[in-house]
Amino acid sequence: GEFTILSVNHRNNYLSNLEEQPEIKNIRNQIEALQLKIEDEKSAIATLDEKLSFMQANRDVMSKAQSIQIEQFKALIDVYTNNIEQINSAKLRKARLIKDYEKQVAALQQQLADRKNRGQMPSGEIAVNISADRPLNAKLSFSYIVSNAGWHPTYDIRVDDITKPVVIFYKANVFQNTGTEWKNVRLSFSTATPWISGTLPVLNPWFIDFYMPVKVTGYGMQRKAEAPVMLESVAMADKNTFLKKEAEAAPVAVEKIEGGMSITFDISVPHTIPSDGKIQTIEIQRTTTAAEYKYVTIPKISNLAYLTGNITGWAQMSLLSGEATLYFENTYVGKSFLDVNQLSDTLTISLGTDPGILVKREKRKDYTTRRTIGANKTETYSFLITVRNNKKSPVKISIQDQVPVSSNSSIIVETPELSGGKLNTETGAVTWDLDLKPGETREMIMTYSVRYPKNQTVILE
Incomplete structure (x- = not known):
């Protein structure tokens, strides 16, 4: 539109009622359905109790009758006994069902309380001041950065045989606790660090003098608050088609965009990330690369031989330091740490021990x-x-x-x-x-x- 944006400000709204999250609504519906089942079973037990009381009353009347024959009395006892067994068995089954339903309700209520505690956040509003010469309609789009969402890299490193190349599965452990579910969204993983200032630091003079000891009158301890761990940022695109779970994690179509100082991986397949702070693992890329394999052993410390793979040209893979799960000859051999903060042209990967x-x-x-x-x-x-x-x-x-x-x-x-x-x-x-x-x-x-x-x-x- 023909207008000018003068300012953009963010503010919190603590008064507006937030729309209930779909996950919370689903839990409430499950609880209500179970409570209806519990009421149905309790009503059925009450009906069985009424039937049992009626039979007991008839038994007492018939047993006091003067003209009843012995054969008739025995037949009455048999009928009464069979019905009593059936009624008691039915009551027992329904009591067990009620107990099972109540356990499910308790678990769902605990889950609901957890979700509600996470979701008690004010709504965010964006205030945009504009200038226009005349009344008009305009369409605005915006993007934003949140601090309570992020990702960190992890790897699966597989070597089928020392005569074959290394296969590196580059994955992202992504989490978010923003209060809003990201449903069927396309994710972009960036190595940028927007929370780090881009201003060149100033090196101030370093003055020194003779040390003057300070008299100590007492000792105390104050625990320093832990600084929040800032991870790589996550950007969220518009929602697309619904993601169906695949039987096997096939390579995902990923577009790698290299900027001047950062790299962004755009994931083409949409994902759903709930606002629960839990880790979701998403594959970024799969790389097959040649490696020179070499065993290293230090028998003074250990009689084990460690297999290492030396990879050249690793800088083109856009790797970040992170935990790696190792597989050798189709067998899990342990975990290692992939350290890419090396100044060498060759990246050495530890692939675990080999009993051979x-x-x-x-x-x-x-x-x-x-x-x-x-x-x-x-x-x-x-x-x-x-x-x-x-x-x-x-x-x-x-x-x-x-x-x-x-x-x-x-x-x-x-x-x-x-x-x-x-x-x-x-x-x-x-x-x-x-x-x-x-x-x-x-x-x-x-x-x-x-x-x-x-x-x-x-x-x-």
Whole structure:
């Protein structure tokens, strides 16, 4: 329209009655239906009680009659007994039904109270001031940001075999507690952070002075309020067609839009997100990428071999750091954390342990000695590391161990035997990079000695 928007303001309306949410209305309807069933069953029990009282009265009258024959009395008793059994059985069944209905009503009432507590929010209003030269009709559309909704990434990482690529299922755990159900809406997941100020911070001067201790007169404790956790924002589009639950989570049509400093994933399939704060998982994209697989083991700490996948070109996948669920050879192997805050061109993914690689580290007792020569004491330690590939395919493996590093010139560390291992003299790390054929076993010997004054003590074990 031919008008100018002068200002847009948001305000809360605490007086207007909010329309009851469909979820709350549905719970109320279920409670009312169950209460009607309870009333019906109680009415039926009352009818059975009336019938039972009538039969008991007739039994008393007939039993006092002077002309009744024995055969007639026995027949009367049989009829009365059968009817009593049927009536009592019917009453018992209905009492059980009432008890079951009452349990359902209690559960629904608890659920209703929870939903109502979440839904007690004021309504929001948008006040728009406009300027126009003449009266006219105009159509306005608006979008807004809410703080009590968000998403965080999660992943399923699957490797069928170390000869095949990695499949990464990129998912979004989305939640919202805005007080309004998002019904059949198209979602957009953005990596933007609108709550972070875009203003360049100012680095003020850092003044220092001598420390002046403050006299303490008492101690107390005050718990600092936890800051709200701000997650990525969620935008909501107009509703479209109703979403039917699919039997298998097939790849979803997702459009990735790259901006200058953020990325947005537009999900084409509409979803319904209730306003209950609970997590709903939605698949964003599915990526198959080549990886260089390598096993890493640190037998000094653990005899397990960990499979890692090294992925190049990972920056084009638009990944965010998040929890990853790992599957190897169609078996769940555990959880890991996908850390994309790396400055390397290669992203290393931990894929869990593989029992097909056997590792053992044992001390060579015959080569472990302690001796004193002159003013010095020398301690020598030797270890045998054995690794075996029980898999049907060749593997690459990195075996990591360590020797002590001296921080005193009076302590001398030497490594007479490392079986070809690479020694980092600054950290003491010893690494063997091996290619193992199927069924192959390799052995490495690591021997180091430490010489120090005999009147000193050095802890080596």
